[in-house]
Amino acid sequence: MIKVTALLALAAAAQAHTVAWTKGMYCFGGPDLSTDNANTNTAVAPLYNLAREDWWFQHDRGCDAAPPADGDILELPAGGKFTVELAHNRAQTSLSYDGKYSSAWPDGKDHPEDWAGPGNPPECIQDDGAMHTNNQSTAAGTAFAISYQSDLSKVTMENLAVFTVLEHTPWKREATYEVPRRSPSLPRGWLHLRVALGSEWMWTAEYVAPAQIAKYCDDDITKCVKGAKQMIAFNQQTGNNVQVPDGKTPMYNKAWGWESAFFYLEGAQNDIFA
Template sequence: MYCRGGNSTTSDDQNTNLAVNPLYNLTKENWWFQHHRGCDVAPPKTAEFLELPANGEFTVELAHNRAFTTLSYDGKFVTDWPDGKEHPEDWNGYNTDGTPAVCLKEDGALHTYNESSAGGTAFAISYHSELKDVTMENLVVFTTLYHTPWKRLATYKVPDLQACPEGGCTCAWLWVPNGCGEANMYMQGFKCNVTNASPTAKPLAPAQVATYCEDDASKCVKGAKQMLAWHQLTGNNIETEQWVTPNYNQKCGWAEGAQTDIFEQAAQPTTSSNTAVVSSTSSAFSYTSPSAVVSSSTTSSVAMSYTSVAPASASSNPASSSKPTTTLATLASSTSVTVKEVPTTSAAGGCSSAPVLTVTAPAVTVTVTKYHSRKPSARAAA
């Protein structure tokens, strides 16, 4: 991650919270990847990537300070919570004497009353390895996790992403708190890389500006969307009424989990006036459900380590190869329609058909400590 050890490229501060501080009332030049803190010029070390298993999931640590993650002090100050303390499972700011609820008294950095009111976080990806080439239009939100940040560990699902170019992709962890404090936002940069990518995965569509649509779902923008830029001096892409907060959830058109509508759509086949060709290919994928978190300080993110759960390799279903997958409907001049099944033809002239792809449940869980060597961590796999 950028600014992992502070904004110095020559020293490593294990007690830093620089990257997890909020962004508020800044120019676009300054808030973009935390330029005003020098984080954009403090990149990860060579070959250090946040790995994103296509059609799988990854887990990160969310904490107020790197000291409260497994990346510092051998995990000495780690608990289940972002502040390194112990809290009850139903931790909340609700009073029992009939007075109104309040934001968490013990941890204002989480900006919430309880877990259910946490605003939700997201990751976005750009298929550019250099920050200078990353724009709002090519940085696409690809996964969301409702009711976060909350606990230290958070797991995000990954859609069917393409492989990254040489040098990797650029990612950002994103959060807009749901009230309980200053109306700010968070953006933390990462070098990332997609693993287990399918050769048939589609490229991302250009990111569109999201809209606030909690009161009317028909107003929600469909497809690839930009990050939310809110309450800054310049560069804002969403405005709301007073006391209304946009979040990475249904309020702005994001379903929870992997965003599967962010890809370029294939061109629709043209048809003549009397012939229609309909092709059908079946594919089925299954992957484990998510659960994860990033690190934060005034609760931002300090995603320090992660666990990748990769799906098993896809295999073709031999049984499907004997069945034609293309239907030719010949429209006669009368009102009757004659339908014939016609198998597709391979380049060699023989019959062929698109195989049915199946993916079994994840077979392997690999635990890796993100900013250490590429060798598996000594921690037991979940």
């Protein structure tokens, strides 16, 4: 059995005040292990203009030293799906106060299904300053990445490969991701969120290939990087890994080459295995 580490990455994470909440994540109750803070948003604070050693696994706020409680896991069924809660604060999820302050949306409030910013074309949504999007179609996408290293100090961008993406997120509170069909079942694990979510699972068979850097390829499909790819690191002092054309924003979508093994499709990245 090989232990692995997993991480959830938010595209343009420097501006996304949202994180995926689930049992098994680092910083679930905040960075202070002596207190379980049901109203914490420590893991949500933007990672922006930081040195690589500070944004990596959210070291700047102590989340890398706040592992999940024993027994807290997130199950990932091979070829199946798993659901997490995207919210600005743990209090706005079903994981605090029995869901009293949660709604269908990340901010715990009610909004129309076609929620959008003012104007035509719409400007940035004003009712929720943490979403940083004009409407659902412009949300940059989120992704989970996986490594075969259970020791966080041994996890690198090269051995941490994105295994599933979900375009047009964050949007609703509940978000469901697809697990690659070729991967063995991941029956148990712990999860840490955003640019620092560590997770430990039991893995049995195929190995993930070394992760490459994603490239913008909307203007030329031949530029798209095939196979395992790294999560996006952007807008930091050091550690950035993508070349971004003028006027573009890195996203977890088709324009940046996120595809299945056979055709462009959001969801499980079935071509990540060596």
